[in-house]
Amino acid sequence: MTDAEYLLSFLQEKKVPTITKKRHKYLAYQGCEQTCTYVLAEGVVKTSVILRTGREFNIAYLKAPDIISLLRDEVSHNPPAPFNIRVETQSATFYQVERVVFWKYINQNARLQSYVKDYYRRKLIESIYQQQLMTTNGKRGAVCGFLTTLIDNFGTDTPDGILLNLSVTNEDIAGFCGISTRNSVNRIMHDLKDQGILDIRHKRILIRDLSRLTDLIGE
Amino acid sequence: MTDAEYLLSFLQEKKVPTITKKRHKYLAYQGCEQTCTYVLAEGVVKTSVILRTGREFNIAYLKAPDIISLLRDEVSHNPPAPFNIRVETQSATFYQVERVVFWKYINQNARLQSYVKDYYRRKLIESIYQQQLMTTNGKRGAVCGFLTTLIDNFGTDTPDGILLNLSVTNEDIAGFCGISTRNSVNRIMHDLKDQGILDIRHKRILIRDLSRLTDLIGE
């Protein structure tokens, strides 16, 4: 049992209430905005912020188990940008805890404490890597790099390659890689398909040649 | 006295040895590579990694006081990329502590513990903001955004605007913003100069119109 799984079972034992949202619904912070912490118990969500230009910048796909609100608290700059959490799987379930109670739980339990301590460290590693990926590559390299980062959480091996078991639209990719419109994404993806590096199977991305995909990333 | 300053005085009291390096020298991890932690006591350093393509990706300017090695430990991916620390001021001084000893100190002291706990959180905020900046902007917006991030640590008000009291070459900017050559940076900087937004005074960047500079950033 991982530390994260331990957190879930801990919250369950404490009879913390859960809420469930359907695909493409948003976890709104109505009422409980400032006072509640959310822990993703099941499903996948996409976190993003809306920039003042109206464009959406996607931060990460989070797969259960994960602590949603820790990230949220840190990302919202001042003035806090609207932080979106959209359900990407058929449904997603969250534990909803009063912030004060959540931290009381954490501080009373050594294992949870160490988990949270590690949380920021891991997110920092991910973030710096992403930053490097997006900064040092052109848009095409950024897309290739982004796709490879999905493998760990969502990739499943098949005879034809690695299938990313997640619905990712061109618009989503644009939001992650800072590409202005889905048209440019389409051009890049089509290129990769033509080269036999990628394919689309049942609306899912199939990485047919990971080696050549990573070759297109600067680092 | 900030927590960071407290850490410095703490290390001084413990008679932890320091090392001093001159401008544009590198803090090499010779011998003490795995076992030592470094704390920047005075000066400014630039942290960067060299990508397999040979290009340099600049991560941050760190101003004393700061803990160098925490960042280093996390950035080096596997296989660990060479993590460079270059002195940017006339000289820089570091405390050099055995890693085991360093953590013993931290864990024995509540204030230091809270400082380190906060360290990752702050770095994560910075990193996600940087990521957003570099991803959602074109190169020109990235440069504008990068320059504004320098204001907090290095900006001093003058009658003509905000002077960035730090030597930043076009090549440096390229490394931070993922611009391939200093030529493209020059084009962008020259543009900003022509518009009266920037100026160069004694080899330093002078931000003459912050408002118009930020206007050029997507968010």
Add this chain to the structure above:
DNA sequence: ATTTAATGTTAACATTTGTTACGTAATGGT
């Protein structure tokens, strides 16, 4: 003082990416 290396400047051209417009196909709600 002289030489060497680092940095800035400019320009021409190639490549990538953005922008806009229009069309098709699939999906979901009523």
Add this chain to the structure above:
DNA sequence: ACCATTACGTAACAAATGTTAACATTAAAT
């Protein structure tokens, strides 16, 4: 079944950025 919505595909053109090269200027090394 119908309509509205969402997503994908394609293309022409504009704008930004990369690439390369040549040369000027400044800082560092000897």
